[in-house]
Amino acid sequence: MSAPTPSARPALTPLAAGEAPDVTAAPEGRQEPEKAPKSLRARLADLPTAFWVGVLVIALLLGFGIRSDGVFLETQSLNNILLDAAIGFLLAVGMAFVLGAAQLDISIGGNLVLSSLLAAHVVVSIAGSRSGVGASDTAVWLGSLAGLATAVIAGGLLGLINGLIVTRLRVNSFIATLGTGGIMIGAVLVISDGTNVNEFPVGLQSSFGAASIGGLLPLPTLLALAVCGFLWFVMRRTRFGVRVVAIGSSSEAATRSGISVDGIKLRLFILMGSLAGLGGFLTIARFSTTNVGGGQTEALAAIAAAVIGGTSLFGGVVSIGGSLVGALLPVVLGTGLIVVGVSTYYQLIVVGVILIIAVFVDQQRRRKRDS
């Protein structure tokens, strides 16, 4: 390989082509080209999990649409679904990265709420008012941007703490983040004394948090999807993505290759934390209030979304698109059940069942493929 090595001598190309005999004549090795053209069934079975979950989501959309005489498919309704899904998108894609390296982050719910609380104080101190009006446009802009920066940085720092516990103290990431998640939720209650911050300027919500382009594409969702698109690029096209998957695929191979496994893990937890922080900012922007009692369900929802979409819980396999579809599923179900007049409590049950089925089917297919 002609890639430069910093060694004193130039990299050798020790063996000229054809110099070594052909090992490959060994009978077990030869891979015959595919025999017959694949049957339709085999081809369908080759499609990724994300595809089937996508089909399911579309079927649900249509089903709810028909049951509700089209109400469910009106722009207002679709706009709400997309808006509701924004934070789920961010967290599911972040979790797909973390899972890719066979790590877990259970603290993202606590992180989201704590980051949103800190950001809320920043926004309110710059542009807050009891009536929601009064602050100048400039102050609202400044306050909002400062709040965004605060949320993302605070989230990233909380993620850094997770990463340091995992890489320096060598505590398993599940336990480490279970602990820090509890600490963060507790810290929120201590700091806020259980009282929500809600003196936000109206502009944050009306011009961003609940605003849409054409009444269909919510701004927070567009922001979330832009971030997810960038992360897709990072996962598929960059060194970082390959190394994340390498760590999850074989921790030994990653270590032996000389890559900094701890450095990558640290960056993963910072990334996940920043995304949770961004999610926190989207929460306050949309609802004009913090939710100091929240943070309990986000982690498991994100894990479920990523796994439903085909990301492996054990590392090495990541699907960004699948995570998006997986995050959309509970939102579509939840909204749809309301529209057709069924209790949303069933949403949890249905998502749980789909999670188990998706993982079961995925495992079966992998087993088949590997044998």
Added chain:
Amino acid sequence: MSSEQPLIKVCGVEKRFGHVHALRGVDLEIFAGEVVAVIGDNGAGKSTLATVIAGGHVPDAGWVEIAGQRIEKPTARLVHELGVETVYQSLALGPDLSIAENMFLGREIVGKGFVRRRLGVLDRREMAKQTEAALDRVGMTNYTTVNASARALSGGQRQAIAVARSVAWASRAILMDEPTAALAIRQTRNTNEVIRAAAAHGLGVMVITHDIPNMLTYADRIVVMRHGQVVAVCTPAATDLNKLVGLMVGEEQVAA
């Protein structure tokens, strides 16, 4: 073998794992262009020795020199940078990574330009091209594409990839831990040819093996380890299978 400076010099290396004293003062030299076989019973310390040289373990005492440079803080990356590659018994491949990704793991080629460089955007085309060339060099042709995941390959193919990776990147020496243990006769012969060819190009090769008859043919020197120590160093001409086995299990006194 030459009288010049050894490529790799192991000086009084000790390694303990809890109560296990895996290496007890090992000295070893590997010169350019020679194949050194390291043999010994299970638990003799062979793999530990290879891992120490590869930068995977920090010795408790003693040190390793590569091309005359004493390695103060051993890391896999530093040893790679000094041109020493290792084929581990486990092969150390990521099953979910493609052949090309495995070949370049930790040394990925990134695109040109400031943004691509900063983001670490892979030049997959170049990586694929160089991977194909590297596989060609070790005679591996029976794969469909270098974008196939390692999981889909046979044991022999995976082994060939690990060997190809070491040959492609090594500029000084290759360490091989049981490179032929899982291989059929024909593949074993090929691997031996690759090893000889690498040595013929001036690399130093250290081969850990249980296949003593093979090494009587292919090695320049044979190092026998027992209980974490080097108990004999001999040339194939000056020894035979029985003597070596005797040295390995401790029935014969050191006669080197």
